[in-house]
Amino acid sequence: MKAVHFGPGNIGRGFIGLLLSKSGYEVCFVARNEKQIAQLRRRKQYPVELANNKSDTSIIRNVTAIHINDRKDVNEAIAAADLITTAVGVSALKHIAPSIAKGIVNRFRTNDRPLNIMACENAIGASTQLKKWVYKELPAKWLVKADRLLAFPNTAVDRIVPAQNHEDPLKVEVEPFYEWVIHRPALKEGHQEIKGALYVDSLEPYIERKLFTVNTGHCCAAYFGYLAGLWTIQEAMADPRLKHKVRKVMEETGSVLVRRHGFDESKHRKYIDKTIERFANPHLLDQIVRVGRSPIRKLSRNDRLVRPALLAHDYGIETPYLVSAIGAALCFNAEKDSEAAKLQQELREQGISQVIEQYLEIEEKHPLHRLIVTAYNEIKAAGQAEAGAEKS
Ligand SMILES: NC(=O)C1=CN([C@@H]2O[C@H](COP(=O)(O)OP(=O)(O)OC[C@H]3O[C@@H](n4cnc5c(N)ncnc54)[C@H](O)[C@@H]3O)[C@@H](O)[C@H]2O)C=CC1
Numbered sequence: 348m349k350a351v352h353f354g355p356g357n358i359g360r361g362f363i364g365l366l367l368s369k370s371g372y373e374v375c376f377v378a379r380n381e382k383q384i385a386q387l388r389r390r391k392q393y394p395v396e397l398a399n400n401k402s403d404t405s406i407i408r409n410v411t412a413i414h415i416n417d418r419k420d421v422n423e424a425i426a427a428a429d430l431i432t433t434a435v436g437v438s439a440l441k442h443i444a445p446s447i448a449k450g451i452v453n454r455f456r457t458n459d460r461p462l463n464i465m466a467c468e469n470a471i472g473a474s475t476q477l478k479k480w481v482y483k484e485l486p487a488k489w490l491v492k493a494d495r496l497l498a499f500p501n502t503a504v505d506r507i508v509p510a511q512n513h514e515d516p517l518k519v520e521v522e523p524f525y526e527w528v529i530h531r532p533a534l535k536e537g538h539q540e541i542k543g544a545l546y547v548d549s550l551e552p553y554i555e556r557k558l559f560t561v562n563t564g565h566c567c568a569a570y571f572g573y574l575a576g577l578w579t580i581q582e583a584m585a586d587p588r589l590k591h592k593v594r595k596v597m598e599e600t601g602s603v604l605v606r607r608h609g610f611d612e613s614k615h616r617k618y619i620d621k622t623i624e625r626f627a628n629p630h631l632l633d634q635i636v637r638v639g640r641s642p643i644r645k646l647s648r649n650d651r652l653v654r655p656a657l658l659a660h661d662y663g664i665e666t667p668y669l670v671s672a673i674g675a676a677l678c679f680n681a682e683k684d685s686e687a688a689k690l691q692q693e694l695r696e697q698g699i700s701q702v703i704e705q706y707l708e709i710e711e712k713h714p715l716h717r718l719i720v721t722a723y724n725e726i727k728a729a730g731q732a733e734a735g736a737e738k739s
């Protein structure tokens with residue numbers, strides 16, 4: 348079985364490539380870094396180390412790589428593929444869609460095999476988003492065939508893989524925990540099961556539990572930590588005051604999730620405890636700038652901050668900690684983060700209320716709008732945003 352994976356970055360190598368290879372797939376990474384491609388082609392394997400006491404290491408075999416701009420190679424790989432996966436960042440899906448679409452057209456000319464395409468990104472409905480971009484690129488005459496042969500099952504992927512810094516550029520250090528949940532009913536026939544993945548009939552409870560607990564909690568640790576002038580998530584979680592605030596946010600989103608999906612409260616509390624332990628993993632060094640990256644995306648209406656806040660409002664659940672985290676996110680101004688720079692410029696030029704309307708898509712008359720303005724103004728008035736930026 349052959350898998351084509353777009354984006355051999357941290358999660359691509361440290362999680363998706365690993366599970367695919369261990370399930371018997373030959374993995375062809377579609378990449379854009381020439382040196383990385385050369386290494387993967389020459390060595391055909393790479394090491395993944397677990398962030399635990401023993402630094403358990405496994406070698407991921409049967410892998411290769413091609414360049415995304417090498418049309419012939421990408422076409423051939425897609426024609427022969429049994430599965431396509433991506434981990435490029437949800438905002439980059441539109442950039443890789445033309446390459447996937449061209450490969451699909453070439454495949455349709457050579458064979459009539461069904462193909463599953465899964466976007467393994469931190470977002471609700473990432474594969475559905477990818478489908479939209481790919482369909483935009485497909486010539487009209489192929490759309491009927493695309494409907495018949497292609498499937499874009501949504502997934503939820505969970506494993507903390509920080510930025511890497513090793514002598515071996517292919518090595519990845521990952522946390523021991525992982526969860527890959529796949530929406531089974533959406534799969535086309537002929538899919539070879541991925542060992543270690545969980546196939547479910549309804550994905551929504553899983554993706555929402557993960558996005559609104561792990562990702563909400565994690566980015567809140569980053570934004571609170573940033574304001575405190577810290578560098579790493581581990582430092583933030585070692586500060587009892589910040590850890591308490593992160594837990595409170597997760598309890599607030601937890602109330603939403605329990606209400607919405609009927610989760611067992613005590614089991615969900617254990618899920619929160621386990622997640623907090625994962626954030627604090629002393630074997631990892633995860634930078635606040637990575638976990639808080641792209642604040643405009645993270646503050647968008649359907650993402651990890653605003654979506655649970657809006658749902659909570661609809662359920663009559665108060666979320667003071669989540670609102671204060673949104674205020675902190677609005678102050679995140681990490682160097683080299685283009686979205687952070689844009690957000691700060693918009694705040695300077697348009698003001699907080701306009702930014703909330705435009706980027707968070709919460710209209711002025713919504714009660715949450717006013718609460719976020721207040722939280723943001725309090726942080727600014729306390730001089731915390733500037734102090735955080737200076738120290739970090
Ligand atoms: N790192 C983590 O712990 C986790 C990450 N994710 C998700 O996985 C995705 C990837 O994240 P990371 O692996 O951390 O990022 P990364 O930056 O390490 O890897 C991204 C990969 O995508 C490639 N890429 C990006 N834009 C591209 C484009 N326009 N054309 C071609 N290739 C492109 C990059 O070259 C790189 O190989 C994101 O959606 C993230 O939210 C999900 C769960 C955990």
Ligand SMILES: O=P(O)(O)OC[C@H]1O[C@](O)(CO)[C@@H](O)[C@@H]1O
Pocket residue numbers: 469504505506507508561562565566637638639640641
């Ligand atoms: O990859 P994103 O969406 O920018 O967010 C970073 C986050 O995703 C993760 O990689 C975990 O799923 C976390 O490390 C962190 O919550």
